[in-house]
Each structure stands twice: as structure tokens, then as C-alpha cells.
Amino acid sequence: MTDNLKIYIETYGCQMNEYDSELVRSILSDKGHSLTNTEDDADVVLLNTCAIRENAHTKIYHRLQQLKSLKAKRKYSVTVGIIGCMAQNLRDELLDSHHEVDFIAGPDSYRELPRLIGDNRLGGEKGYALKLSRTETYSGVNPIRSGGVNAWVAVMRGCDNMCTFCVVPYTRGRERSRDAKGIVAEVESLAQAGCKQVTLLGQNVNSYRCQGYDFADLMRMTADVPGVERVRFTSPHPKDFPETLLEVISTHPHVCKHIHLPIQAGSDRLLELMRRTYDVESFKRLVTKMRRLIPGVAISTDIIVGFPTETDAEFGETYSVMEEVRFDFAFIFKYSERKGTYAARKLRDDVSASDKTERIVRLVDLQKRITGEINRQFVGQTLQVLVEERSKKEPGSLLGKTDTFKSTVFAGEGYQIGDLVEVAIERSRGGTLFGRAVGLSGGARRPARVAESIGSGAGETDTDT
Ligand code: SAH
Ligand code: SF4
Ligand code: F3S
Numbered sequence: 001m002t003d004n005l006k007i008y009i010e011t012y013g014c015q016m017n018e019y020d021s022e023l024v025r026s027i028l029s030d031k032g033h034s035l036t037n038t039e040d041d042a043d044v045v046l047l048n049t050c051a052i053r054e055n056a057h058t059k060i061y062h063r064l065q066q067l068k069s070l071k072a073k074r075k076y077s078v079t080v081g082i083i084g085c086m087a088q089n090l091r092d093e094l095l096d097s098h099h100e101v102d103f104i105a106g107p108d109s110y111r112e113l114p115r116l117i118g119d120n121r122l123g124g125e126k127g128y129a130l131k132l133s134r135t136e137t138y139s140g141v142n143p144i145r146s147g148g149v150n151a152w153v154a155v156m157r158g159c160d161n162m163c164t165f166c167v168v169p170y171t172r173g174r175e176r177s178r179d180a181k182g183i184v185a186e187v188e189s190l191a192q193a194g195c196k197q198v199t200l201l202g203q204n205v206n207s208y209r210c211q212g213y214d215f216a217d218l219m220r221m222t223a224d225v226p227g228v229e230r231v232r233f234t235s236p237h238p239k240d241f242p243e244t245l246l247e248v249i250s251t252h253p254h255v256c257k258h259i260h261l262p263i264q265a266g267s268d269r270l271l272e273l274m275r276r277t278y279d280v281e282s283f284k285r286l287v288t289k290m291r292r293l294i295p296g297v298a299i300s301t302d303i304i305v306g307f308p309t310e311t312d313a314e315f316g317e318t319y320s321v322m323e324e325v326r327f328d329f330a331f332i333f334k335y336s337e338r339k340g341t342y343a344a345r346k347l348r349d350d351v352s353a354s355d356k357t358e359r360i361v362r363l364v365d366l367q368k369r370i371t372g373e374i375n376r377q378f379v380g381q382t383l384q385v386l387v388e389e390r391s392k393k394e395p396g397s398l399l400g401k402t403d404t405f406k407s408t409v410f411a412g413e414g415y416q417i418g419d420l421v422e423v424a425i426e427r428s429r430g431g432t433l434f435g436r437a438v439g440l441s442g443g444a445r446r447p448a449r450v451a452e453s454i455g456s457g458a459g460e461t462d463t464d465t
Pocket of ligand 3: 051084085
């Protein structure tokens with residue numbers, strides 16, 4: 001009754017949660033459970049949740065309504081567990097107010113899942129496992145991935161930065177880094193399994209430190225693994241970019257020239273109130289240095305509009321900084337008050353909903369224009385694209401990314417997923433480039449074949465701006 005259950009996992013939130021779901025799959029299948037791709041035949045449904053903004057919670061409440069009906073339909077034979085950041089954030093509140101939830105577990109407690117599931121199947125009380133750990137890095141757990149070209153590899157967990165708006169330090173606890181040799185071994189086995197692109201993950205990934213290795217060392221060690229064509233990383237914090245790291249990005253042929261560098265706001269007063277530890281001038285100096293040391297680097301960012309007390313003039317400063325810096329793309333969010341954070345405790349969420357909307361619309365428009373202008377400069381150039389999937393909108397076309405993270409669509413004749421293809425860019429629309437394949441890239445291991453024609457029409461656009 002408690003073993004060989006069918007487990008269905010649904011993942012929300014960031015790439016770290018995607019990776020964690022892969023760990024959970026491994027922990028549960030090691031205990032004899034099997035995995036299923038649908039809730040219809042599942043004995044256990046797990047929602048791996050996010051807490052970063054209120055709409056992340058809203059999605060789960062909505063989903064729980066549906067699962068309530070599923071439970072009734074299946075005569076209460078289905079176990080529902082909420083895991084991840086929302087579970088850790090809301091704790092008892094979630095268990096008490098939602099009868100359909102059987103147990104909750106936070107991001108450091110996934111080794112407890114077999115027990116929580118077993119207890120529930122034996123008719124026990126609602127369960128929870130919410131201890132945050134200073135040491136848990138899930139060493140020894142081999143993530144079960146869906147295979148393919150890309151893989152996430154968490155290299156550190158938690159965050160010590162305590163930005164005043166952010167719930168992550170409360171949901172994922174203190175910063176800790178994984179053993180470097182274990183990471184390299186994981187990347188080696190990924191490469192042997194045919195994975196071409198590895199993204200090193202952490203909430204604060206460039207704070208990585210372990211056994212005398214820093215993040216620059218780790219990047220070099222993983223990018224040196226034979227068979228790995230591309231190494232990316234996310235998300236770094238602007239406070240931790242030594243020249244050694246910029247040098248690895250600049251010089252290593254397998255490290256992608258894209259840096260996601262969240263600025264959050266363009267006003268020094270707000271940056272201080274957010275406790276971001278840099279000011280606008282030092283951020284801009286860092287961008288200038290990156291562009292000098294890494295020619296062609298793409299830089300993207302995150303912005304929050306409507307942080308408590310943000311005035312029109314301060315929003316105007318953010319607007320000007322974005323005009324001046326010209327990020328390749330940006331994720332722009334409305335401030336959302338999060339339980340337990342300094343901002344929730346000490347500041348009033350006083351920017352009106354309509355002001356937040358107006359500010360986000362203006363910034364999204366600005367960024368769309370800038371992204372369009374930057375991308376048009378690539379028309380006429382030949383860029384290397386790693387093919388990641390078939391285009392859903394353009395039958396016969398392939399979709400991939402440039403080293404600088406630009407989505408690119410081209411006719412797929414003669415090429416396959418995982419190929420590194422030279423693509424002559426013919427036009428750009430929004431965040432997407434469209435082009436014509438001119439051959440496999442020099443370093444690639446398949447014999448070169450030339451595609452015949454392009455035929456890429458209206459196609460994919462990024463969901464970001
Ligand atoms: N560790 C990453 C951030 C992860 S969260 C980093 O520091 O870059 C991703 C983004 O969500 C943040 O960069 C921020 O822009 C946004 N965000 C975080 N908390 C938020 C909140 N309370 N309201 C709105 N956006 C938020
Ligand atoms: Fe949150 Fe700041 Fe840590 Fe990023 S660095 S996860 S924004 S506390
Ligand atoms: Fe969300 Fe947790 Fe990631 S709050 S963004 S799932 S770290």
C-alpha cells in the first residue's frame with residue numbers, strides 16, 4: 001500500500017525548482033515508486049511551488065481547486081503534497097486552510113518525502129517537513145532528467161543576501177555550495193549522455209565557494225568537460241563579479257557570452273532600501289567593464305516597479321538607466337509584498353495598482369524598442385545556434401539560441417536537435433531572429449550538411465521583452 005505508487009510532479013517557478021523536481025523524482029524512484037506524466041492515473045500528485053510573487057500563490061490555489069475535484073472523483077485515493085517555496089513560506093497556513101492538501105515539504109526536506117507519502121497512505125495525520133538546513137546539497141542524489149540538449153545543475157542553494165523585497169532567503173535558507181568535484185562528475189555524465197548545454201544554477205550563483213574553488217574556477221572546470229558545447233549560469237548578483245570570472249566568460253570557447261545582471265531599480269535611494277549593496281554608478285561601471293572585457297556580450301536584467309515609496313521621479317530614473325544601459329532583454333515585475341520580508345514588515349506597499357501598471361507598461365514598451373533595435377543589428381551576420389527544439393508554429397523549422405541567448409528560428413532541413421548550426425540572420429522580429437542555415441559549426445561532431453532553404457515565417461517570440 002505504501003510502495004510502488006505512481007507519482008506525478010508538476011513544477012512551477014524558477015529553474016531551481018525544475019532541478020529540484022528532478023531530485024525528487026530520483027529520491028522517490030529509489031524507494032520503488034514509479035513516475036507518471038499525468039494526474040489521471042497518479043496515486044500521488046506533487047506540486048512543486050513558487051512564492052516569489054503573489055500570482056505564483058494564486059496559480060496554486062486555483063490548481064488546488066481542481067485537485068479537490070480530482071480527489072473526490074477518485075474517492076480520496078489520491079495523495080496531494082505541496083512542496084517547494086510556497087510550502088516553506090506559508091507552512092501551517094496552507095495545511096490548515098486547504099483540506100485537500102495531505103502534506104507539505106520545503107526545499108531542504110525532500111529526503112523526507114518517502115516517509116511523508118508512506119505516512120499519508122497509512123492514514124496518518126497531515127504531515128510536514130519544513131526544516132531549513134545549512135548543509136543539505138542533495139549530494140549523492142542523481143537527478144532524473146528528461147534527457148536532451150539542456151541540463152540544469154544546481155551548484156549552490158539558498159541565499160544570504162536578504163534583499164528586502166525577496167522571500168527566497170526565507171524559503172530556501174542559508175547559502176551553501178556543492179562540492180566542486182561532484183558537480184564536475186555530474187557534468188561529465190551529462191556530456192556522456194549527449195547533453196550539450198549545461199546551466200549552472202544558484203539563487204546567488206557567483207557567490208559559489210567550496211574547497212578553495214570560486215565560481216570562476218567552477219565555470220572553467222565545467223566548461224572544460226569534453227562534449228559540453230555551452231555553459232551558462234543564472235542568477236548572479238552584481239556584487240560578485242571579479243575580473244577572473246569576466247576573463248573566463250571572455251576567453252573560454254564553451255562559456256556563453258550572456259550575463260543576466262539584475263539591477264532591480266535605477267534610483268540609489270531605492271537600491272539602498274532594497275539592500276542591493278550597489279549603486280547605479282557602480283552598476284553602470286560594471287556593465288562598461290563587462291562590455292570592454294567581453295566583446296559582444298549580451299546583458300539582460302530584472303526590474304521591479306512600484307517598490308514601496310517609489311516616486312514618479314524615481315521611476316523616471318529607472319527609465320533613464322534602462323535607456324542608457326540598453327539591456328538585451330529584461331524581465332520586469334510589479335512589486336508584490338511577500339510575507340516575512342523586511343519590506344513587508346517595515347514598509348507600506350503604497351504605490352497604487354494603477355501606478356504600478358502604468359510604470360510596467362512604459363518600461364516594457366521601452367525595452368521592446370531597445371531589444372528590437374539591438375536585434376536588428378544582427379541581420380546580415382552569421383551566428384552559431386544550438387538547436388533545442390522543433391518550432392511548434394513553423395512546421396519544418398528549428399528553434400535554438402545563439403550563444404548570447406537570442407531565440408533563433410531557421411528551416412530545419414538536414415539538421416537535428418543538439419546540432420550547432422551556423423545561421424545567416426535575415427531578419428528579426430521582437431526578441432526573435434530568423435535566418436538560413438549555412439552549415440554545421442566547426443567544432444561540431446556531425447559531418448556538415450547544408451540546408452536548402454529557409455522558409456521561416458512568423459514565429460516564436462520570447463515571453464520576456
Ligand atoms: N536570485 C535572483 C533572483 C531570483 S527572483 C537574483 O538575485 O537575481 C527573480 C526576480 O524576481 C528578482 O530579480 C526580482 O526582480 C523579482 N522579484 C523578487 N521578489 C519580488 C517581489 N517581492 N516582487 C516583485 N518581483 C520580485
Ligand atoms: Fe532574492 Fe536578493 Fe537573494 Fe536574489 S539575491 S534570491 S533577489 S535575496
Ligand atoms: Fe520561486 Fe522559489 Fe524559485 S520562490 S523563483 S521557486 S527560488
